[in-house]
Structures are given as C-alpha cells and as structure tokens.
Amino acid sequence: MKALVNDRFSNVIYQSDLISRDLSWLQFNWRVLDQCKKSNRSIFERLKFLAITASNLDEFFMIRVGSLYNYLDYDKERVDYSGLREEPFKIKLMVESQQFHKEQHDYFVNVLLPATRENGFLLSNAKNLAEEEQEKIKDYYYKAIHPMLTPMVFDGYHTFPILMNRLLIFGVVTRNHGDKKENRKLSFVQIPSNIPRFFEVEREDMVVYIPIEEVIREHIVSLFRNVEIESINLFRITRNGDFTLEESEDVDANFLEEIKRKLNTRKTGRVVRIEVEEGYSKWMMNLLKGRWELQDDSIFKVERSSLMDFTGLWQVINNRRFKDKIPAIPDPVTPVSYPTEGADNIFQVLKRQDVLLHHPYNNIEPVFQLLEKAAEDPYVMAIKMTIYRLAKDSRITSALLKAVENGKHVSVLFEVKARFDEENNIREAKKLQKAGCFVIFGVSNLKTHTKLLLIVRKEEDRVTRYVHMSSGNYNEETSRFYTDLGLLSTNEIYANDVSEFFNVITGHSIPSVYKNLITAPRDMRNQLIALIKNEAQNAKEGKPSGIVIKINSLEDSEIIHAFYEASQAGVPIKLIVRGICCLRPGRAGLSENIEVLSLVGDFLEHSRVFYFHNQGEPRLFAGSADMMVRSFDRRLESIFELLDTVLKQQLINLLRYNLRDNVNSYVMQEDGSYVAKTVGPDEKPFNVHKEFFHVTMSIIMKAKLF
Template sequence: MKVLQKDRVDQIIYQSDLVSRDLSWLKFNDRVLDQSYKASRTIFEKLKFLAISASNLDEFFMIRVGSLYNYLDYDKERVDYSGLREEPFKTKLMLECQEFHKKQHDHFQNTLLPGLKEFGFILSNVKNLLPEEQEYLKEYYQKAVYPMLTPMVYDGYHTFPILMNKLLIFGVVTISPGDKKDNRKLSFVQIPSNIPRFFEIEREDLVIYVPIEEIIREHVVALFRNVDIESINLFRITRNGDFTLEESEDMDTNFLEEVKRKLNARKTGRVVRIEVEEGYSKWMMNLLKERWQIQDDSIFKIERASMFDFNGLWEVIGNKRFKDKIPAVPNPVPPLSYPEAGTEDIFQVLKHKDVLLHHPYNNISPILDLLEKASEDPNVMAIKMTIYRLAKGSRITNALLKAVENGKHVSVLFEVKARFDEENNIREAQKLQKAGCFVIYGVSNLKTHTKLLLIVKKDENRVIRYVHLGSGNYNEETSRLYTDIGLLTTNEILANDVSEFFNVITGHSMPATYQNLLTAPRDMRNQLIQFIEDEASHAREGLPCGIFIKVNSLEDSETIYALYRASQSGVPIKLIVRGICCLRPGRPGLSENIQVLSIVGDFLEHSRIYHFHNIGKSRTYVGSADMMVRSFDRRLESLFRIDSPFLEKQLMNILAYNLKDNVNTYIMQEDGTYEIKLPVEGEEEFNIHQKFFELDTGIIENVKLI
C-alpha cells in the first residue's frame, strides 16, 4: 500500500470542507488538558483535569479507535471527513495521539510532580522511603497484596492468558537456570482493580503516596523462585469496546442476553493500544505485537519517572484530608421562574406557570420532589418516564418503586445500551420490573436518548398532565456537574406531544405531526435544516436574521452544509460547540459568517439550545439532541419549543452569556485548531460558571442576541 507523506496528508485534511470527527475530538481533549495548565487553578484541580483527560483518552481508544479497527480488521471501506482512507487516517490519528500522550506526561512529570510537596503530599517509590516505612510497606504487601497476585505463565504448555482491559500488568521474562536464551518464558502479573491505587504513609505534615505498582515491583522476585528474571516490564492495554447490538425479531426475550453477551465481549476485544514503560523487553513486545496484531504507532511509551494511568489520581483528589483545599461549588440558587422553590406545593405551582431549570445553578430537587410526591399522591394515576443514566442509589428508582407499591401504573423506557452504564441500568431496570413496573428495554436498534417524564393526575373534575422535558439525564450526581436545561409544565400542547411520543416509543403509533416537539429519527434533521434555510431566505431578502446554536457536538454533514449555505447568504451564525465540531468556520467563500466557540471549565457544558431569529418571531428549542448522524438517525431524540416569552429570554440569555464568556472560551480556527479567548484591554473577566449564580430578572428582561 502506498504510504502518503505527512505534508500530503495534512494538505488533504486541510482541503476538506469538513473537519475529521476523531481529530476534532482530540482537540477537545486538548482543551480539557489545558485546564490543568491554568495558573488560577489549585494543584488538585490541575490533577483532576489531567485525570479527566486520561479517562477521556481511554474511552476514545475503546470506542473511536476500536471502531476504526472494526474497518481495518474486516477490510471494510471507510473514508473519513478528512478525505483519508482507513490506513493513512489511522497513521495520522496515532501520530496525534502520541503527541497528546507525550504532552500529558511531560506536563505531569515536569510541572505538576515537582510542585506537589508544597501542598502537603508527594509520590514516591519504595527505595526513597525511610527504613521503618519500608518495613511497614513490606508487611502491607505480604498481608494484603501478595495473596491477591496470580502469576500466569505463557509457554508451550500454557495458553495465552486473558489480560484485562485497563489494568496494570507486569510482564516478567524469565529463564530457567541452564536454559538457553531462546527458551525464555513470559509470565503476567495483573494488579487487581480492587487493590487501592496508592498506599498512604503519613510523615509529620507530609502524606506520601506509594503507587501499588512500585510496591509490587519491589517484591515481585518472590513470585518467581529458582528462575532467573531477565526483565520486569510494566504495561497496560486498552481493548476495543465498540459494539453494535444486532437487530432481533424477538427483542423482548433475547435483548438483555444480547447486551450481557456484548458486555462480556468487551473483556476480550481486540487490543488497540499498549502503554508500556521505557526500557521494556523487545522480545516480550515482539511477542505481544504478533499476538495482538498491533503496530508500533499504537505502542505508547512511559518514562519510569512519570506515572501509569492518571485515572488513579482521583484517589488523591478525593482524599478527605484535602477537602478544604478544593474550591467549593456555590450553592444552587432558586430558578428565576420559581423563586419560591421548596416552599410551595410543586403540583399547585405548575398549574399556574411553567418552571425552567438551569442545572447546576438550579437544583434538581423540583424534579425529584415532583416525582416523589407523585409516587404517594392518591390522585396520581400514571407515571411514564425515559431513563438513560441513573445515579447509584438513585431517588428516581426509589420513587418509582414507591409508586408501584401504591398501585399506580408506572412505565419506564430503560435504555440499557447507555455506554458504560449498561450493567447499572440492567440492574435497576430488573429491580423495577420485579416490583411490577412496566419496563421497556430500549426500542429496536435505536438508543432512547430523549429525556421525558409524564405524570397523569386527577384534579377535582379534570385530569392534568404534568410534564418534564430536559437536555440532561435524571441523575442527581451529574446534575451537580453538568450544565443542563429542563422544563416543568402542564402546557396542554406539550403534554399532548409528549403523550403521543410515549405512544410511539412504547407501542406502535405514528402521529401525523407534533405541534411543539421535533423528534428523531422521524424528522428532526429536516425540520432543523428548514429553519436554517428560512434564515438564509430572510438574509437574501434583506430581512433581520440570525442563528444561535449551543450543542455538545456538530458532526452531521447535511446540517453543516445547510449552515454553509446560510452563511453564504449572509446569515450571522454563532455556534457554541463544546466537543466535536466538523464544521470549518471562517473559510472564504464557504463560512465567513460562522463563528464557533467551545466552552470548557468547571462544569461540563451539556445543554442544547437552538435559536432562530425568524424575523423577530423567534423559534427556540431545547432538548437532548446534538447535531450528529447518530442523534438524527439512530436515536430516539426530542427537542421541545419554548413559547413563554420570559422563559425564552432566559434561554437567549444563556446563549448571550456563553458568547460573552472570556475565561472558559476557545475560538475555533479554520484549520480546526483552537485559540484561547482572553479579555481585551480594559475588559473584566466574565466567567459564566460564576455569573449564572448571580442572575436576576432585570438581566433577563434586557437580553439581546441581535
């Protein structure tokens, strides 16, 4: 196969009108890592963002690189948005990953590690400990660690063992006395995940963290008696975690078993990355490369002075002794549309007005209160809900169980294909099903990503439907970390739309139309493109126009080209895209009128808002859908329209604040890179992750986008 030169590859990528999804994601993770460089952050925040970037990269290899190998391994054709085929694209992608990996470790080793001591802790190997500390550690190893270790030899008499995804592993090359070197044997010692990542030693006012691998390394010789150890090599593998559930005509009986089977397959998926400490045995690596059919560009070297698996830093960050040194998150404030939150009956409030929640600035409590009251209210007849990700020990599950106990009809569409939450979702769903709840385990080959809650309640001589629609999961934990939007309402138009949508996703119904709901995979893409084209038409007629969109990811090419056409017609377009963005802004003749911003900071930006000026008769939608192929074609999604003038102004203000931010914002360039947005001379810092705690109605009433 012809190998493309790097300059030619870069030229092909730049000439494309679209940015590669995977290369764009790496730029996003670079913005996450950039938070760890900020002088304004504490050492614990810096370690946190380094750990997040490492977790992100693990998932990227498991899913995106894993997906790429699905094409490579089975000779399936794939042309990336960059214009590159599978092999040259993999070469480019691995080069970018190698550079990012090096940046992570250089930052940790040269910037963060040397400065830990002034904050009261250090990382140390065993040899740097005092003699009495080494004895203490030896006792810990013999009693708590040694019994957990199981050496597994691979030779002509033993099959190759199953090495687990993302565990630290020692590869030990040994030779029996008198044997020739070509009779080497390779043994593996996996470090179980339930052993603490660090052993803590207190020395006066200093906490010493000794990594578990250094403890085992110091004593691993004891596992190999009467043989010569040629080399001890620490490594870690990442396996392909991408799978697609096969369609089944008998979904009810086979579906859960299919999910469980695929989950087990993740444990033995093909290896897509090896991280290994420098100085490793070439004999061992050649064996592993041949075994796993992996090339040198997928081998990531780590210096002994650095650290394996930055995910382990959470053990340091979460240490209670450092709790006071981590900046506290401000307490949530009452929603502007519901200032009396917690003091009035939520059912009575919603009969008279809609409530807009903006998390984490507003608490998730109104939703939980509504559900918990509904579970015990004798006049509530039915509760219907979609669930994508739940918190551990969720109040949601408890409320639904209580509702079933109290004789209410409860139906829940549980998405058991929510990536990496499958096992928890299956467990929670089965708990509800055993209690008598009507549980639907997903819909055919679609993921149910929409966030909907419907409560049906008798009220005197009528029935009122209480509805919640949102952009985020019904999850108490993430609601404190993710920015999301939710609407609580008794609006009959939305209630009818939601009722119809539940009939579609739990039964076999195809409504003619929804009034205030855009749904996927039915017609969301087409309707959004129509809104974009309407703005383009207004621009050509010289009328006021504008498009303002906030999403997590923008990847759907049909929508992107519609935005390009609108830009060429003169429509001013402002896009706030946290993560993947495959659109090129500011390209002459294509997208001069498009600006793309990305906000990365204390909270994970997760809300989606679509605002179209429409000659002053604005259209504003909120919901769970990003502008991605998977959102439009392979997921059950919904966007809901906000009609209330005050609530719509709140959403416009969220967009306006995002555009004004100069602390957490990065500006996307035409070539797909990003530049930090800084306050201009004389301008004060504007940090939306603080400013949203300080809102008042006066600010909302005076908001303007155009």
C-alpha cells in the same frame, strides 16, 4: 492551542470542507488538558483535569480507534471526513495521539510532580521511605496483595492468558538458571482492580502516595522463585469496546442476554493500544505486537519518572485531607421563573406557571420533589418516563418503586445500551420490572436518549398532566457539575405531545403531527434544516436573520452544508460546540459568517439550545439532541420549543452569556485548531460558570442576541 501536525497528510485534510470527527475529538481533549495548565487552579484541580484527559483518551481508543479497527480488520472501506482512507487515517490518528500522550506526561513530570511537596503530598517509591514505613509496606504486600496475585506463564505448554482491559500488568521475562536466551518464558501478573491505586503513608505534615505497581515491583521476586528474572515490564492494554447492537423488533429477555454477552467483548476485544514503561524487553514487545497485530505507532511509552494511568489520581484528589483545596461549588440559586410564594406545593406551582431549571445553577430538587410527591400522592394515577443514565442508589428508582407499591401505573423506557452504564441500567431495570413496573428495554434498533417525564393526576373534575422535558439525565450526581436545562410544565400542548410520544414508543402507533416536539429519528434533521433555510431566505431578501446554537457535538454533514449555504446567503451564525465540530468556520466563499466557540471549564457543558431569529420573533428550542448522524438516525431524541416569553428570554440570556465568556472559551480556527480567548486590557473576566449564579429577572428581560 495545539494545531494540526504539518505532515504528508495535512494538505489532504485541509482541502476538505469537513473536519475529521476523530481529529476534532482530540482537539477537544487538548482543551481539557489546557485546564491543567491554568496557574489560578490548585494542583488538585489540575490533577483532576489530567485524570479526565486520561479517562477521555481511554474511551477514545476503546470506541473510536476500536471502530476504525473494525474496518481495518475486516477489510471494510471507510473514508474519513478528512478525505483519508482507513490505513492513512490510522497513521495520522496515531501521530496525533502520540503527541497528546507525550504532552500529558511531560507536563505531569516537569510541572505537576515538582509542585506536590509544597501542597502536602508526595508521589514516591518505597525506597525513599523511612525504615519503619518500608516495613508497613512489606507487611501490606504479604498480607493483602501477595495472596491476590496470580502469575500466568505463556510458553509451549501454556496458552496465552486473557489479559484484562485497562489493568496494570507486569510482563516478567524469565529463564531457568543456565538456560540460553531462546528458552525465555513470559509470565503476566495482573494487578486486580479492587486494590487501591496507591499505598498511603500518613505523616503529620504530608501524605506519601506509593503507586501500587512500585509496591509489587519491590517484592515481585516472591512470585518467581529459583528462576532468573531477565526483565520486569509494566504495561497496560486498551481493547476495542465498540460494538453495534442489532436488536430485533421483538425485544425480550433474550435481548438482555445479548447485551450481557456483548459487554464481555469489552474484556476480550482486540487490543488497540499498549502503554508500556520505557526500557521494556524488546523480545516481549515483539511477541505482544505479533500476538495482537499492532504496529509501533500503537505502542505508547511512559517514562519511569511518570505514572501509568492518570485516572488513578482520583485517589489523591478525593482525599478528605485536601477537601478544602478544591473550590466548593456554590449553593444553587432559585430559578428566576420559580415563584417566591407557595413554592412548597410543586403541583400548585406548575398549574400556575412553567418553570425552567438551569443546572447546576438551579437545583434539580424540584424534579425529584415532583416525582417523589407523585409516588405518594393518592390522586396521581400514572407515571411514565425515559431513563438513560441513573446515579448509584438512585432516588428515581426509589420513587418509582414507591409509586408501584402505592398502586400507580408506572411505565419506564429504560435504555440498557447507555455506553459504560449498561450493567447498572440492566440491574435497575430488572429491579423495577420485578416490582411490577412496565419496563421497555429499548425500541427496535434505536437508542433512547430523549429525557421525558409525564405524571397523570386526577384533580377534582379534570385530569392534569405534569411534564418534565430535559437535556440532561435523571441523575442527582451529575446534575451538580453538568450544565443542563429542564422544563416543568402543565401546558396542554406539551402534555399532548409527550403523551403521544409515550403512546408511540410503548405501543404500535404512528404519531400524528406534534405541535411542539421535534423528534428523531422521525424528522428532526429535516425540521432543523428547514429552520436554517428560513433564515437563509430572510437574509437573501434583505430581512434580519441570525442563528445561535449551543450543542455538544456537530458532525452531521447535511446540517453542516445547510449552515454553509446560510452563511453564503449572509446569515450571521454563532455556534457554541463543546466537543466535536466537523464544520470549518471562516473559510472564504464557504463559511465567512460562521463563528465556532467551545467552552471548557469547571462544569461540563451539556445543555442544547437552538435559536433562530425569525425576523425578530425568535424561535427557541432545547432538548437532548446534538447535531450528529447518530442523533438524527439511530436515537430516540426530542427537542421542545419554548412558548413562554420569560423562559425564551432566559434561553436568550443563556446564549448571550456563553458568547460573552472570556475565561472558559476557545475560538475554533479554519484548520480545526483552537485558540483560547483572553481577557483584553479594557475587559473584566466573564466566567459563565460563576455569572449564572447571579442572574436576575432584570438581566434576563434585557438580553438580546442580534
């Protein structure tokens, strides 16, 4: 894998005990890009991962680079974990980003493009088409595209237009016939986002994709009559999308209006990156750089033989003609903890036993079934839940609306600040509120990231509370390719804790001590550090010890230094961190006993699991939280301890399988780079994204970590 660049900043970076969050994120995107290079994948899978890297990079510039510019633009001090101040760090970040951008496009042009024809499609420009096909494109342009295009001139009489974030834009430099160069004018033609990325030409044995910019380029003179076109320049800008919401304690309708206003800043925020075709007008670029206060390192050049904005490749990937070229996800299997008899009545099942779901290997259907039955069941009195992200046309919304219609009390803590889902969440929340749900739009200045569901049901002479606690969102779409955990239970310990949690967030209450839940921002960091220190103390006393943790991101410095101290005490620590990891493993005198793995493959690893050896009486937790400052201090989070022996074994086996994987796994090096695990000469491939479909009770009960 790609190692850090050896430049004038590398020594400063390497000397730090912590790794830069942003540089670590770029390393994660290298691992995603590595999926494109796996020859056992079809070209459609490889294009899919390329599109994901492009989407990731867009978000990186909008949020992380945007955040850095918040410091640069307002002269605020910031020292990165690497030890670098704002400006040197920006230079370092742009060097790394430029290298990644170049690798993306080189691989696309040199490896993926040449393989398209043999796979039944081509990316081409209009000039390579037959005459009748060119006529179709011409007709399409003048009837469907030309009326939507609006040239916007910038000169002494016209103000600089608002150019939209992440749209393809033509910058057209013109002048009147006979005018001198200093009388140039610059016009912008933005390609609307509702025009398909490619014009598709269907042939009997082939689909030819013509990028929409090539269709427009071929006919753009129709927008500039009787003037001389000096140059036509395709570019794309990325704007700062990072904003911090300062909500008041008294959240009301004004808060929703504030959210809507801040969403608009993503359209007009400061420009942090320009992608532009090579051969661009230097006059135009100097004008844009001056206007947006950018340096050359923020200009990302794209070869004409490549493609600007790889996210558009989803149109190719999702073509029904190629549906059989992408391996289908196997059908979900029944959870090992789910009974074979009486499974049709979810209420009866959960009164007998707890059920642990591991998605996507187990279907999320039992959760939706529970909620939908609760909405119709005459004995259900109340439903309370937290919502972070929902699918479009969500079954969750439909079930809650049905529950209100049937006279049940419904309370929903709706997180309207879920990044890039704000508009959908506001729309769904308003729908529920209008129907009569009690909707809470966030709590103070915290983001609600915990995933909890409570159903209160009257049964004969008692009330039973049904609980679902999860690491993942209530989203039927992402549950098919995100790995997540969810616990369904009627255990009174869980029910009391979840009931108390909802009372705290919906009213004015200070929680008593939870028996099972560990919550943030209350005391999650301190409790996790206490668990780590307990393992360190056991190691110092010569007792058995060990820690295995699976999370998405590790960034909190207090937690990291607790791991360092435990390592120095002799605790074996294995961390499975999909994305950002700011801890340095394997450093002499600091972290020799720490190993860090990252799994990147067909499914997006999203579950969080925490294992502490505890002298052979292991304690296991799962939930929504990563080990990040924001998770501990600025979010409502929860993790829950597993109590049932079988379910604890299920989590132990989950961790054991992740550690065994030699197909999707990358080993983190001390310098922050990663090396892919390979299948040894005496080994068989072990791919967790396949093996979890074949887990049995026998396998689970034999699982051990230490």
